[in-house]
Amino acid sequence: MVSSFRRFLQPRCLALLQECGSMEELVQVHNQMVRNGLFFEEPVAAGKLLDFCTRVAGNLHYARKLFDQVPRPDTFAWNTIIRGHACSRSPGPALELFARMVALGGDCAAWPNSYTYTFVLKACAGLRAGQEGEHVHGFMVKLGADHDVFSANGLISMYAACDKIELARRMFETCTERDIVTWNAMLSGYVDCGRIDCARKLFDEMPTKGIISWNAMISGYINCGDAIMARKLFDLMPERNVESWNTLITGSARCGLLDTARELFDMMPDRNAVSWSAMISAYVQGDRPIEAIRLFEEMRKLRVKPNWATIVSLLSACAHLGRLEQGKHIHTYIERNKMKVDSIIGTALIDMYAKCGCIEHAFIVFDSLISKDIFSWTVMISGLAVNGHGEKALDLFNRLQRDGLRPNEVTFVGVLCACSHMGQVELTNHYFNSMRSMYGIQPQIEHYGCMIDALGRAGRLEEAVSLVEAIPASNNHVLWLTLLGACWIHGNVEIGEHVFKKLIELKPNDGGVYVLLSNIYAMKGKWNDTKGMRMLMKSKGLQKHPGRSFIDIHGITHEFFSGDKSHPRIEEICQMLEEVASRLKLLGYTPNTSAVLFDIEEEEKQQAISHHSEKLAIAFGLVCIDKNSPIRVVKNLRVCHDCHTVAKLISKAFAREIILRDRHVFHYFRDGLCSCKEYW
Numbered sequence: 245m246v247s248s249f250r251r252f253l254q255p256r257c258l259a260l261l262q263e264c265g266s267m268e269e270l271v272q273v274h275n276q277m278v279r280n281g282l283f284f285e286e287p288v289a290a291g292k293l294l295d296f297c298t299r300v301a302g303n304l305h306y307a308r309k310l311f312d313q314v315p316r317p318d319t320f321a322w323n324t325i326i327r328g329h330a331c332s333r334s335p336g337p338a339l340e341l342f343a344r345m346v347a348l349g350g351d352c353a354a355w356p357n358s359y360t361y362t363f364v365l366k367a368c369a370g371l372r373a374g375q376e377g378e379h380v381h382g383f384m385v386k387l388g389a390d391h392d393v394f395s396a397n398g399l400i401s402m403y404a405a406c407d408k409i410e411l412a413r414r415m416f417e418t419c420t421e422r423d424i425v426t427w428n429a430m431l432s433g434y435v436d437c438g439r440i441d442c443a444r445k446l447f448d449e450m451p452t453k454g455i456i457s458w459n460a461m462i463s464g465y466i467n468c469g470d471a472i473m474a475r476k477l478f479d480l481m482p483e484r485n486v487e488s489w490n491t492l493i494t495g496s497a498r499c500g501l502l503d504t505a506r507e508l509f510d511m512m513p514d515r516n517a518v519s520w521s522a523m524i525s526a527y528v529q530g531d532r533p534i535e536a537i538r539l540f541e542e543m544r545k546l547r548v549k550p551n552w553a554t555i556v557s558l559l560s561a562c563a564h565l566g567r568l569e570q571g572k573h574i575h576t577y578i579e580r581n582k583m584k585v586d587s588i589i590g591t592a593l594i595d596m597y598a599k600c601g602c603i604e605h606a607f608i609v610f611d612s613l614i615s616k617d618i619f620s621w622t623v624m625i626s627g628l629a630v631n632g633h634g635e636k637a638l639d640l641f642n643r644l645q646r647d648g649l650r651p652n653e654v655t656f657v658g659v660l661c662a663c664s665h666m667g668q669v670e671l672t673n674h675y676f677n678s679m680r681s682m683y684g685i686q687p688q689i690e691h692y693g694c695m696i697d698a699l700g701r702a703g704r705l706e707e708a709v710s711l712v713e714a715i716p717a718s719n720n721h722v723l724w725l726t727l728l729g730a731c732w733i734h735g736n737v738e739i740g741e742h743v744f745k746k747l748i749e750l751k752p753n754d755g756g757v758y759v760l761l762s763n764i765y766a767m768k769g770k771w772n773d774t775k776g777m778r779m780l781m782k783s784k785g786l787q788k789h790p791g792r793s794f795i796d797i798h799g800i801t802h803e804f805f806s807g808d809k810s811h812p813r814i815e816e817i818c819q820m821l822e823e824v825a826s827r828l829k830l831l832g833y834t835p836n837t838s839a840v841l842f843d844i845e846e847e848e849k850q851q852a853i854s855h856h857s858e859k860l861a862i863a864f865g866l867v868c869i870d871k872n873s874p875i876r877v878v879k880n881l882r883v884c885h886d887c888h889t890v891a892k893l894i895s896k897a898f899a900r901e902i903i904l905r906d907r908h909v910f911h912y913f914r915d916g917l918c919s920c921k922e923y924w
C-alpha cells in the first residue's frame with residue numbers, strides 16, 4: 245500500500261521539480277519530499293533534487309546540506325555532488341567526497357563510474373594536484389576503468405594541468421580510441437605549458453580540427469608573443485566564432501598592437517560583452533584610458549550590458565585619468581543595475597575615488613563593503629597615505645591587524661608611504677623592520693623606495709645614498725631616481741651628480757635623468773652645467789619625457805602639453821593666464837624660472853614657464869568650472885616648483901580649491917597653502 249502510494253508520488257514530485265524556477269520553490273519541493281518520505285527512501289528522487297540544486301539553482305551550499313542528509317546516496321547522487329564541487333572555485337571537497345565514496349567499498353549502490361572519474365580528475369586539474377591525480381589514475385587502472393575515451397580524455401587534461409605533460413603524452417599515445425576531445429586536450433596541454441612546437445606538430449597531425457582546436461593554437465601563439473603567426477592562422481580558419489576573434493583581439497593587444505586589435509574589433513561580425521571588455525581592458529592596460537572610456541560610451545549607446553570585467557577596467561581607467569565624474573557615473577550605473585559590489589568591484593571603486601582625490605567617497609565605499617579582503621584594506625590605506633592622511637592610514641592598519649587580517653607586501657607599501665609622507669623617518673624605519681620580524685615579508689624595491697623617500701624628505705641624503713648602495717637588489721634604478729628627486733628638492737648638486745652617475749650606468753638612455761640633473765643645476769644658477777647637460781642629451785638623441793596635464797570638463801577630458809597652442813579655446817586660456825599673472829604680481833610673485841632648461845633670456849624663460857601644461861589646465865579650469873567646485877588636474881610627471889607656487893597663489897587670489905595629482909602625490913591647494921607640506 246505504502247509503496248504504491250510512493251509510486252504515485254514520485255513522478256509528481258519530479259514533475260514539480262522540473263517546473264522549479266527558484267531556490268524558494270526548490271525548498272518547498274524538498275520539504276514535501278521529506279514529509280512524504282521520498283527523500284529518505286528513494287535515492288533517485290534525492291539525486292534529482294541534488295542535480296537541480298547544483299546545476300540549475302547553482303546553490304552548492306544547500307546541495308551539500310541535502311546530500312549529507314541522504315541516507316544511502318546512489319552513484320548519481322555522488323556524481324552530482326562531486327561534479328558540483330569540481331566545477332566550483334574551490335574543488336577540494338570533491339576529492340574528499342571521492343575518497344569517502346571509495347571507502348564505502350562494498351556498497352554497490354554507489355560505485356564510481358566513468359562520470360565520477362571525469363569529475364574527480366577535473367577537480368585534481370583545478371587544484372593542480374598531480375599526486376592525487378596519479379592516485380586516482382592508479383585506482384582506475386586497478387579497476388580497468390582507464391580505457392574508455394571519456395576517462396582517457398580526463399586523464400590527459402589532468403596531467404597537462406598538473407605540469408606533467410610527459411605523462412599526458414604517454415596517456416595520449418596509449419589511447420586505444422581518440423576523439424576530437426582527446427586531441428584538443430593534448431593540444432591545450434602543450435599550449436598551456438608553452439611547448440608551442442609540439443602543439444603545432446600535433447595540430448598539423450589532427451585528423452579533424454574543430455574551432456576549439458584552432459582557437460587553442462591561436463592562443464598558443466599569442467601566449468608566446470607571436471602575434472604574426474596567430475594572425476596567419478586566424479586568416480586560415482575555415483570558420484570563426486566570437487571566441488576566435490576575442491582571442492586574437494586580446495592577444496594583439498597583449499603584444500602591444502593596440503591599433504591592430506581595434507581594427508579586428510571593428511571588423512568583427514558580431515561582438516559579445518567579452519569582446520567589448522577585451523577591447524576596453526586593452527586600452528586601459530595600453531595606457532590609453534581616454535579611448536577606453538570613449539568605447540564604453542559607444543557600448544552603452546548600443547545597449548550592450550557591460551560585464552564585471554569591463555566595469556573593473558573602466559574604474560581603473562577613471563582612476564588613472566583622475567576622471568571623477570565618469571567614475572561616479574559608473575558607480576551610479578553599478579547601483580542602478582543592482583550589480584553586486586563584491587570585494588573586487590568595491591576595491592576598484594575605492595581606488596578610483598582615492599586616485600581622484602575624493603578620499604571621503606573612498607571611505608564611504610570602504611565602510612559599506614560587506615566583504616572586505618586584504619586588497620580592499622590595502623587600497624584604502626594607500627589611498628589615505630597618498631592623499632596626505634597618514635595618521636588615518638596608520639589607524640586603519642592597526643584596525644586591520646586587530647581584525648586578525650594578515651597584511652601583505654602591498655599593504656606595507658601603503659603603510660610605509662603613509663609614514664614617509666608624514667615626514668617620520670623613525671616611524672618608517674619601525675614599520676620597515678616589523679614587516680620582516682612580525683610577518684616574515686622580505687622588503688622589495690617599493691619598500692626600500694619608501695625608506696629612501698623618507699630619508700630624502702628629511703634631507704638625510706648621505707644616509708639615503710648609503711642605504712641604496714647597501715641594497716642587494718639588482719634593479720635599483722627606481723631608488724636612485726627617487727634619490728635624485730630628493731636632491732632636486734633640496735638643491736644638492738654634489739650628491740645629485742653622484743646619483744646621476746649611478747643612474748646612467750644603469751640606464752644610459754633615460755632622458756628624464758638628464759633633465760632632473762640639469763634642473764638641479766638650473767636651480768643653483770649653474771647655467772653652463774645646465775647647457776652642458778642639454779648638449780649631452782642632444783648628442784645622445786635623448787628626448788625629455790613630455791609633461792602632460794589632464795582636466796575633466798563636463799565629462800570630456802582635455803589634455804595639455806607644455807606650450808600647447810592646439811586647444812580650440814587657447815585664446816581664453818591665454819587671457820586667463822594674463823589675469824593670473826597680474827593678480828599674482830599683486831601678491832608679490834615673481835616666476836621661479838629655475839625649472840627652465842634653456843639658458844635663454846629671462847623674459848622668454850618666463851614665457852616658457854608660464855605655459856607649462858599644468859598651468860594651462862588650471863587656467864582652463866578657471867575659465868570653465870563654476871566657482872564652488874574644485875579644479876581637478878592630473879599631471880603625468882612631477883609638478884615643478886614654479887607651478888606649485890602658482891597653484892598655491894591662485895587658490896588664494898581666486899579663492900578656489902585646486903586638486904592636483906602628480907606622479908607622486910596629491911596636492912590640495914587651499915587658501916594659499918598645499919597639503920603636501922612642500923615636499924613631493
Ligand SMILES: [Zn+2]
Nearest residue numbers: 856884886887
Ligand atoms: Zn611647471
Ligand SMILES: [Zn+2]
Nearest residue numbers: 911918919920
Ligand atoms: Zn603640494
